[in-house]
Amino acid sequence: MNVTHGPHGYLNRILRVNLTEQTIKVEELDKGFIRKYLGGRSLALYYLLKETKPNIDPFSEANLLIFATGALTGNAGPAIPRYTVVTKSPLTGGLGASEAGGFWGPELKFAGYDALIIEGVAKRPVYIWIKDDSVEIKDAENVWGLGSCEAQEKIKDEVGDKRARVAIIGPGGEKLVRFANIGNELGHYNGRNGLGAVMGSKNLKAIAVRGSKKLKAFDEPKLKEIAKEFAKTFKENNLGYTLFEYGTTATVEALTGFGALPTNNWETGVFEGAENLFADVYNEKLLTGRKGCYACPVRCKRVVTVKDEKYKVNSKYGGPEYETIGAMGPNMGIDDLNIIAKANELANHYGLDTISLGMTISFATKCFEEGLISVEDTGGLELKFGDGDALLAAIELIAKREGFGDIMAEGSHIMAKRLGKGTEKYTITVKGQEAPMHDPRTKVGVGLAYATTDIGTDHMVAPHDGFLTDAESWSFKNAEKLGVTDPSGLFDLTETKVKNFAILNRYYRMFDTIGCCCFGFAPRGPMEVDTFLEMINAITGWETDFDELLKAGERSLVLSRIYNYREGFTAADDNLPQIFYKDMTDGPYKGKLAIDKDKFRELIRSFYENLNWDKDTGYPKKEALESLGLGEFA
Amino acid sequence: MIEIKLFGSLKKYVCGEKRVELAPDDAKCVNDVLLILQITKGEVGQILINGTPVNSSRAFNDSITNDDVVDLYPISAGG
Numbered sequence: 001m002n003v004t005h006g007p008h009g010y011l012n013r014i015l016r017v018n019l020t021e022q023t024i025k026v027e028e029l030d031k032g033f034i035r036k037y038l039g040g041r042s043l044a045l046y047y048l049l050k051e052t053k054p055n056i057d058p059f060s061e062a063n064l065l066i067f068a069t070g071a072l073t074g075n076a077g078p079a080i081p082r083y084t085v086v087t088k089s090p091l092t093g094g095l096g097a098s099e100a101g102g103f104w105g106p107e108l109k110f111a112g113y114d115a116l117i118i119e120g121v122a123k124r125p126v127y128i129w130i131k132d133d134s135v136e137i138k139d140a141e142n143v144w145g146l147g148s149c150e151a152q153e154k155i156k157d158e159v160g161d162k163r164a165r166v167a168i169i170g171p172g173g174e175k176l177v178r179f180a181n182i183g184n185e186l187g188h189y190n191g192r193n194g195l196g197a198v199m200g201s202k203n204l205k206a207i208a209v210r211g212s213k214k215l216k217a218f219d220e221p222k223l224k225e226i227a228k229e230f231a232k233t234f235k236e237n238n239l240g241y242t243l244f245e246y247g248t249t250a251t252v253e254a255l256t257g258f259g260a261l262p263t264n265n266w267e268t269g270v271f272e273g274a275e276n277l278f279a280d281v282y283n284e285k286l287l288t289g290r291k292g293c294y295a296c297p298v299r300c301k302r303v304v305t306v307k308d309e310k311y312k313v314n315s316k317y318g319g320p321e322y323e324t325i326g327a328m329g330p331n332m333g334i335d336d337l338n339i340i341a342k343a344n345e346l347a348n349h350y351g352l353d354t355i356s357l358g359m360t361i362s363f364a365t366k367c368f369e370e371g372l373i374s375v376e377d378t379g380g381l382e383l384k385f386g387d388g389d390a391l392l393a394a395i396e397l398i399a400k401r402e403g404f405g406d407i408m409a410e411g412s413h414i415m416a417k418r419l420g421k422g423t424e425k426y427t428i429t430v431k432g433q434e435a436p437m438h439d440p441r442t443k444v445g446v447g448l449a450y451a452t453t454d455i456g457t458d459h460m461v462a463p464h465d466g467f468l469t470d471a472e473s474w475s476f477k478n479a480e481k482l483g484v485t486d487p488s489g490l491f492d493l494t495e496t497k498v499k500n501f502a503i504l505n506r507y508y509r510m511f512d513t514i515g516c517c518c519f520g521f522a523p524r525g526p527m528e529v530d531t532f533l534e535m536i537n538a539i540t541g542w543e544t545d546f547d548e549l550l551k552a553g554e555r556s557l558v559l560s561r562i563y564n565y566r567e568g569f570t571a572a573d574d575n576l577p578q579i580f581y582k583d584m585t586d587g588p589y590k591g592k593l594a595i596d597k598d599k600f601r602e603l604i605r606s607f608y609e610n611l612n613w614d615k616d617t618g619y620p621k622k623e624a625l626e627s628l629g630l631g632e633f634a
Numbered sequence: 635m636i637e638i639k640l641f642g643s644l645k646k647y648v649c650g651e652k653r654v655e656l657a658p659d660d661a662k663c664v665n666d667v668l669l670i671l672q673i674t675k676g677e678v679g680q681i682l683i684n685g686t687p688v689n690s691s692r693a694f695n696d697s698i699t700n701d702d703v704v705d706l707y708p709i710s711a712g713g
């Protein structure tokens with residue numbers, strides 16, 4: 001066992017770069033800060049709350065862009081590569097936050113920093129080059145305007161280190177597309193909320209980083225043993241097997257069984273061509289390799305090749321995962337995986353969130369088909385469900401903000417407001433962010449997630465309901481160790497549903513702070529929760545337990561709530577799009593499953609109560625703040 | 635015969651096959667199907683008999699007869 005003193009697994013150091021002043025500073029975190037906040041989303045929120053004023057323009061100099069790793073990020077264990085980017089979102093006007101895996105977060109820690117705070121706006125395009133203690137702000141004129149792949153390669157050449165890891169925006173971020181993302185190593189994305197547009201507004205193309213330090217885990221042999229065992233056995237677990245074999249693409253099939261595959265801008269959940277998108281077809285038609293994140297053996301990311309010359313892709317961008325297949329496929333009436341792979345490549349080249357992108361184009365297409373907009377509005381582009389070439393053309397227009405692309409680049413929520421004419425009824429957004437490809441009528445916990453999450457609709461804030469329906473299941477037995485006591489049916493609108501969601505929402509938020517990928521750990525992933533806890537303790541030496549960790553997750557939920565209310569959000573924003581209060585239009589549940597609006601409102605009030613938030617206003621009570629050690633934010 | 639269709643990861647229980655047939659004498663209810671194919675119940679997210687969802691109680695006692703088609707889907711996960 002390692003007996004060195006000081007923090008284990010993390011550094012207690014923050015790098016601060018001011019692009020206006022061109023200054024660089026290193027700050028030490030107080031001892032105990034990381035144990036309290038765990039890092040990641042909470043660390044970043046702490047600074048966003050402390051150092052930004054309410055109601056700033058997300059694109060102004062006053063906005064911060066914060067990259068934060070978690071206490072576990074970059075240590076040599078499975079599924080702990082993640083980091084958060086936090087800012088004020090230009091898409092929602094509230095908290096902007098999104099996590100990514102890959103390699104960039106670990107590398108930032110190898111360079112000696114837990115987090116990077118970007119302040120100000122550069123006068124000309126720049127990128128930041130961090131090599132251990134040497135930090136430079138460099139001219140990016142050569143790479144501004146280039147797609148992610150080309151720009152990344154040029155930057156690596158320029159800094160003379162092929163093994164540098166690069167967080168980067170594409171031309172979409174430069175053009176301030178409100179759902180532009182930040183990518184790293186061309187396959188991992190801080191996808192949602194338009195973080196890439198904020199980076200673009202700062203004239204910051206990329207952050208390249210290379211570190212030479214080794215992280216010190218508290219108990220290296222134990223960590224090694226856990227990692228070795230996981231690598232050997234994860235495929236014996238069905239969840240691990242599925243992730244390796246199919247990535248997330250098997251979700252297409254799973255949702256087909258419910259008639260819940262969002263189709264033609266969610267007009268129906270039954271998609272005729274669904275079988276052409278099934279996981280085996282994907283593997284046969286597109287798959288040429290698998291890749292993953294730092295130190296993770298699961299390798300759930302896809303490498304694809306398209307044989308059809310017309311839709312040929314650059315394989316370095318990786319292949320579409322489920323959300324992209326859903327948003328660009330059935331949601332656009334498209335059943336050709338080649339076209340979906342091409343749309344995915346374009347989105348990654350331009351640096352655009354595939355969910356908001358697909359959903360904004362499907363919204364525009366619906367408006368077009370309903371006659372609410374015409375070729376005069378679109379500059380001649382005929383938008384039609386099922387028309388792959390129209391989809392690809394729309395992506396190009398959005399990324400460049402050309403013609404009709406300029407209004408689509410605002411996202412469907414703002415676009416509908418500008419278009420008027422009743423188009424708003426075809427948006428499916430919460431807090432201004434487009435819905436992912438999961439229908440909450442068929443899993444009500446996902447509805448609670450969509451409604452209450454502070455970044456707008458988000459499907460990654462708790463394991464989906466299916467993992468908690470069966471008391472005998474491996475997933476449920478693991479959830480029991482976190483405090484879940486009773487299973488809950490998929491469609492239940494009950495207190496049990498709320499209780500389970502509230503526990504696991506804290507748990508998943510803990511993932512987002514400490515640096516975990518939810519695919520790694522039960523109930524959703526293959527590592528049992530007991531082993532997971534052992535791994536956390538082997539890395540940090542904290543001798544912590546799930547009580548403390550879930551409390552840290554709750555702390556993070558509270559911080560983001562405080563931020564959003566400061567920016568003008570209220571309990572009325574914790575709502576679902578109207579479509580989910582109506583019955584399914586087709587499939588095995590045709591004429592059923594409308595979520596009862598009043599009952600659902602009650603569930604939200606119970607959720608607030610569960611967290612000790614005021615049940616009417618949804619704002620954390622003073623006692624809640626104090627019990628979490630957040631009195632300074634009262 | 636009873637036709638069983640398997641989706642997603644559940645295919646691994648039948649060596650990657652998408653369909654198998656069972657004799658009605660062997661499989662009288664959904665539970666029998668899961669037992670015969672040695673499918674772990676907790677991995678099943680949705681079952682349709684002739685296109686109709688089974689009772690969601692997870693008792694798996696819904697009966698099946700000759701010529702029925704049973705669709706078995708895995709849990710729908712996020713991501």
Ligand code: SF4
Nearest residue numbers: 079292293296300517
């Ligand atoms: S499970 Fe997949 S996404 Fe998660 S860390 Fe491993 S390779 Fe990355």
